[in-house]
Amino acid sequence: MRLLYTVLAIVAYSFKAESSLVCDSDFCVCHHNNKSDREVFGEIIDCSYDPNLLRRNFSLPETAYTLNLSRNNLTKIQFSLILKSETLAELLLNSNQINEIALNALRLANLKRLDLSDNKLEVIHAGTFDHINNLEYLNLANNKFATFEKISFHHLGELQEIVLDNNNLGPSLEDNNLFDRSGYGLTHKIQALSMSGINLENVYDNFFVDAYNLKRxxxxxxxxxxxxxxxxTLEYLDISDNPINEISEEDFIDLVGLKELKLNNLQIKEISGYTFASLHSLTSLELERNKNLVNFSAEAFGKEVLDDADYFPLETLSFKGSRLTSLDQELEVPFGQLIRLDLQGNFWNCNCNLKWIKKLQIHPEDYDHLRCYTPKPLYNSRIFELDEKYFNCATKDRSRHIVVTISIVSFCLLLSSLAVWVYMFMPRSQTRCDLANMYSGAGYSVLPMHVSTLRSPL
Incomplete structure (x- = not known):
């Protein structure tokens, strides 16, 4: 009888262990999300910093929404009860040491977001995503991927956003199409794509021909x-931190729906006229850290905006950390309606041509590093703390006056030198004989007066 009780106790304990909820353990922290949005309604479960969690037989509550397994030093993802759920919508596996995901390990039918960033993945086998067909967001940044052929997206028909940053995938794009339809490629449903730092040197023609819905x-x-x-179709574009040395109006001519554009840290020297004239939906523009940018055309947004700001949709503009020295006063009308304008960190020449800048509504947070670079007496002065009387062109006028003075003095010295030369080397006077001798070789002579007046007799 005692043996029977022992067996029953073992069975009961086993059943209890298998059915134990992770929220009842001492290893995880759970809290309920009470937001009114039903899409994010459920338990938020944080099980980070526990490397042995997947080895335990814990299951998720029926209302699980988010599961955080980051920073657990995991190396392999295998099947576990905690990775089986009909309600889990978000799984965070970032910042581990994962180099392998076993087939069928992820049995999460309703999973919408999966973060696998900051791991050591080189391959994602076909079948890995078989049971997460509803995935909409996938983050694979900072892994060890070197070719798209080793990443299978075949079952991710609902995927809308993917992050591939900082994987050495650029060289493989010379031979593979990111939107390949044979199995591993992304589908045309992709709306957001991030490929920052993938060692990409060239984007060939028609690269995005199958990206029908790409917005970011x-x-x-x-x-x-x-x-x-x-x-x-783009609404957001970031091509910052590339050695691009020229941009022009033709580059953006078809982006009528673009709202946000980032052109930071390029090699461009100028923004010419009408470069952004076709961007009728643009609300945010960044031109930061462009160390060669010294010229910004007054007509960069077109000529119409100079007279009528209604043609100017831009709300925020930043030149922070570039090399501009001045801006044309014609930009006062469009720049005057910006919600945010950052001009800090440039080499501003605080003369009469820049005085109009003080009329703009610059945000107080953008005052500190908005300073003069020249002239020397105003170096490092805060522009918005300077009185307008200091914004003059006296230095330029003084230089012009000096040049004119030097020219006049030089001319006077030249005339003086010529006069001295004439005085020193030309005879002071000449005698009548000297004059006669001067004409002695002439072909005719002067007749005496009395001879010329005599009349011949009749």
Missing amino acids: LTISNNKLTDTFEFPF
Whole structure:
């Protein structure tokens, strides 16, 4: 009888262990999300910093929404009860040491967001995503991927956003199409794509021809020297931190729906006229840290905006950390209606041509590093703390006056030198004989007066 009780106790304990909820353990912290949005209604479960969690037989509550397994020093993802749920919508596996995901390990039918960033993944086998068909967001940044052929997206038909940052995938794009339809490629449903720091040197023609719905594209921190054919559907574009040395109106001519543009840390020297004239929906523009940018055309947004700000949709503009010395006063009308304008960190020449800047509504947070670079007496002065009387062109006028003075003095010295030369080397007077001798060789002579007046007799 005692043996029977022992067996029953073991069975009961086993059943209890298998059915124990992770929220009842001492290893995880759970709290209920009471937001009114039903889509995010459920338990938020934080099980980070526990490397042995997947080895325990814990299950998720029926209302689980988010599960955080980050920073657990995990190396392999295998099947576990905690990775089986009909309600879990978000799984965070970032910042581990994961180098392998076993097939069928993820049995999360309703999973919408999966973060696998900051791991050591090199391959994602076909079948890995078989049971997460509803995934909409996937983050694979900062892994060890070197080719798209080792990442299978075949079952992710609902995927809308993917992050591939800081994987050495650029060279593989010379031979593979990111939107390949044979199995591993992304589907045309992708709306947001980030490929920052993937060692990309060139984007070939028609690269995005199958990206019918792409709205956000981040392709910063690569080795691109030229712009490429941007998808006309874009609303957000970031090509910062590339050695691109020229941009023009033709680059953005088809981006009528673009709202946010980032052109930071390029090699461009100027923004010419009408460069952004076709961007009728643009509300935010960043031109920060452009160390060669010294000229910004007054007509960069077109000529119409100079007279009528109704043609100017821009709300925020930043030149922070570039090399501009001045801006044309014609920009006062459009810049005057900006919600945020950051001009800090440039080499501003605080003369009469820059006085109009003080009329703009600059945000107080953007005052501190908005300073003069020249003239020397005003170096490092805060522009918005300077009285307008200091914004003059006296230095320029003084220089012009000096040049004129030097020219006049030089001319006077030249005349004086010529006069001295004439005085020193020309005879002071000449005698009548000397004059006669001067004409002695003439072909005729002067007749005496009395001879010329005599009349011949009749």
